[in-house]
Amino acid sequence: MTPPTSVGGRDVSGSPRRVNVGVGDLAVVDDDALLTTSGLGSCVAIAVVDHDAGVRGLLHAMLPSIDDADTSGLRSPRPGKYVDSGFDVMADAVADSGGSPDRLEASLIGGAEMLDLTAPVGPRNVSHARRVLADAGVPIVASDVGDGVGRTVLFRSDGAVVVRAADGFERTL
Known part of the structure; x- marks a missing residue:
């Protein structure tokens, strides 16, 4: 028999x-799990928290809008691939877990200009994320966006967002 890897939301250590x-x-959690994502280049991460309910969510979106995507050949497009549809699904999951859209606060991370393109995706992701959050009435309380460096995000149970940049710099938002 394999020993358990977690007990009560904590690993065996x-x-x-x-x-x-x-x-x-x-992903959306209502316990003390550490939410993480890595490989944020031009992608954006939106971290939301309802402190009162203890519910947090983290989205790692690649592109601004599902409306601009050709999803005709897909049986079911992945909503998390896009800022707008991913946020909508995450906000619904937060509400289903006991959180309130009226109490959400957001942190926005990523959106780097990784390639020299005529229409860079990173800045478009950031701009669209700001618009989606504003339309939903969710304030952005912290951000670490732009530049030309990739990032990793650690979203702790206390609501703090730790950003590790590929250049070795680490900051807590």
């Missing part, structure tokens, strides 16, 4: 469980 959010994915 006593550390909070780790929930890895992949590219084009999202």
Whole structure:
């Protein structure tokens, strides 16, 4: 028999469980799990928290809008791939977990200009994320966006967002 890897939301060492959010994915938790995502180049991460309910969500979106995507050949497009549809799904999941859209606060991370393109994706992701959050009435309380460096995000249970940049710099938002 294999020993358990987690008990009561913590791994067997006593550390909070780790929930890895992949590219084009999202996760919502209502315990002390550490939400993480890596590989943020031109992608953006939106971290939301309802402190009163203890509910947090993390989205790792690749592109600004599902409206601009050709999803005709897809049986079911991945909403987390896009800022707008990913945020909508995450906000619904937060509400389903007991959080309130009226109490959400957001941190915005990523959106780097990784390639020299005529229409860089990173700045468009950041701009669209700001618009989606404003339209939803969710204030952005912290951000670490732009530049030309990739990032990793650690979203702790206390609501703090730790950003590790590929250039070695680390900051807590």
